[in-house]
Amino acid sequence: MAFVTASLKQANWIRRWAVAACAVLAIWATGCGHKEERADLVIMNGAEPESLDPTIVTGQPDGRVAGALFEGLTRFNPKNAKPIPGLAERWDISEDGQTYTFHLRPNIVWSTGEPITADDVVYSWRRALDPLTASDYAGQLYYIKNGENFNTGKTNAATGNRYVKEDVGVEAIDPRTVKVLLEGPTPFFLDLCAFRTLAIVPRQAIEKHGDRWLMERPMPTSGPYTLEFWRIHDRIRVRKNPRYWDAANIQNELIDLLPAESANTALNLYLSGEADVIWDKNLVPSELMDVLKGRPYVHTYDYLGTYFVRFNITRKPFDDVRVRKALSLVLDKKRIVERITRSGEKIATCLTPPGMEGYTSPEGLGYDPEQARKLLAEAGYPGGKGFPTFNYLFNTSEMHKQVAVELQEMWKKELGINMELRQTEWKVYLSSQSQLDYDTTRSSWIGDYVDPNTFLDMFMSGNGNNRTGWKNPKYDDLIRQANQERDPVKRAKILYDAEVLLVREDPPIAPLFFYIGVNIFDPAKVEGVHQNLLDEHPLWPLKRKDGRTAAKAAAAK
């Protein structure tokens, strides 16, 4: 307000003093902040996590941290994301593939020293399924006997009682053995065991502190790291858990995970040496990819990820399938991948990305503005007349905004309808989606295991990740049927039929493109960042090659 002060100095002296005092305070406060040691590795991790509770988290940035703190019966092989023994050292699978017996490692303990037992496993899984936990990912445990019945509060027809947690098909035979009964032969069950929702969480801490258990210290963890601190919008710092069963193979001591929503901020931090790794799909500086692609620190790879638009089926006019088809048919996806995302993404008409063994997705709706205008007219909005202005929800990110502006123009140009942009931060975005508080929204899905089911089962009516209000009984039946089927070829055919419903006949979504993974790190300095189909990057194999670690730096002081 220099203009005001120039003319009316005396009137403004109070404000000036206030500003000066604030400035002095700010300088003093930063000056006092004790200098923190630099972590071995600083990683740009994406949006600020919604939670660190592995049972609750749904987003990728959140999941990476939760996965570092809590481990499941299996864990991901960092190179190819296949499940390898985690807290369980081995397991037996019955002939029919429906009974798993897990043998826990003898030496596993919480980071606070108490042993991890089979009871903890049973507790963790029942908690994930408990309707009171309200985990959006509870669907990952529906493959366990009575898992779905318990989670959705069904009544047992035989006894007339509601299903309770004791009915769930997981039991502790002895302190080191867990027996799991499944609903059907689930070929990807071991993959699921490595997934965060099935990670083992500390019963004592949760029962003692309730919802605040993540805030209490010490927080017992079952994974390779303990939580040092979580400062909102600053950083999450994790430290190697010396009591982890495989502590000898953890290649680092201290890791900082920085939240960032702007790709440019992340890149600037990397190029100035403040960060060592950038690995979130939202932190790809897409405008610069044409230049960056040739640089030695930029690594691109395929993975199972799809970018799509969800429609809110519970709101007019999106309850009309013709409207949804019309909106989908005018999307010029080629323009989006060539001009906005620019990393070599392939355009998508279906949800399940290519790369799944034994499964080929159906062709979904393509680009046909003529047909779209016809459908919209049939739905009662010829030339877009009378179509209400609707919103498009997306989380803060330059790239999402650019895609949104493109969509806005395509819909306006081809259909004459008006879309309004609604940009929110990550947490608001996630909660608006799950409460169906939007008209259309930007969405993405990354495979949790290498099987089409990880993309398709989320659109079953009861699934917490459905987030469209779409309910199609035929679709639900097909998915259930597929997971009872033992013959892989027949199973693929059933899943194919289901996906036809999802992307062609009654689409609640409009796929845009398949992601290309981009990791940014200098291979001469950092190793252990592996590129795999699931975009999984465990923290424990990360290693600084120049040997500079926090421990050494501290010793040198």
Place this chain on the structure above:
Amino acid sequence: MESLSPNQRAWRRFKQNRPAVVSLWFVGVLGLFVLLWPLFSRPAFANILPIGLTHSAVKGSDAQYSPPTLTHWFGTDIHGRDQLSRIMSGARVSILVGIVGALVSLVIGVLWGAIAGYVGGWWDGAMMRFVDILYSLPSIVFVIVLITTLEELAKGWLTQKLGANVAQYCRMLFLFVGIGAVSWLTMARIVRGQVLTLKNRNFVDASRSLGAGHTRILFRHILPNVIGIIIVYITLTVPSVILYESFLSYLGLGIQPPFASWGSLIAEGAGQLNPVRVYWWLIVYPAVTLVTTLLALNFFGDGLRDAFDPRG
């Protein structure tokens, strides 16, 4: 020697102030351009005007990230939108917010100050202490809190009562009200000071003895005498409100897309600053336009002040 009215003398003084006159011309031409801009993209003008003037601010094209050329004088952004037309349409928002914000502050400030000064006594003390309290609050923080806490509520209410088409202007409404509500304080002080000196003048006594009511005295006799200084101050408030809005937009709390203001254009351009490659035209042009306009408005306001009050 010819006899001149005070206003004519002021105008003569103003004309001798070169920076102020140049600024007035600049603001005038810019204002004209901004007002006429939407007409330029009509087909009728396609052959008359140079092509660089005929783009639409919201329409994308295939010319992505084009540097300044003869077709796109100020270059284009990622969607191929012409930067010059974006700045022009951003100017509509920025200047509109500036003028309306200043008017809001004018109405509140003049009424508050005039009443406090005219009534005097206990009321004067209470009203001016209230102004002091508001002065001590960091005003930009006040606006931020106002927007973040009340916007969702207001938006829901507007959607319910007037429909989504009106509700999308909610943010702009909040900017008007919010910025206006924090920029009236100085105005109130100045007006009060003027009213205090004027209310004991002879002509006021005269009019009172002729039986004029308080309202009449205040609005017909006192305020017209303050009008000069009010105009001066209002021209200085406009640029400060524009700057407020740009600052809020830069933080992401101002105008939301698809609307753009100078602040949000600068924020977009600043997002492009990195060591790999810089699309300089995305930041330089909006920033230069903003700075030049603010400078011009301030020179103009200073010129007016000097002209109306040669002692100041």
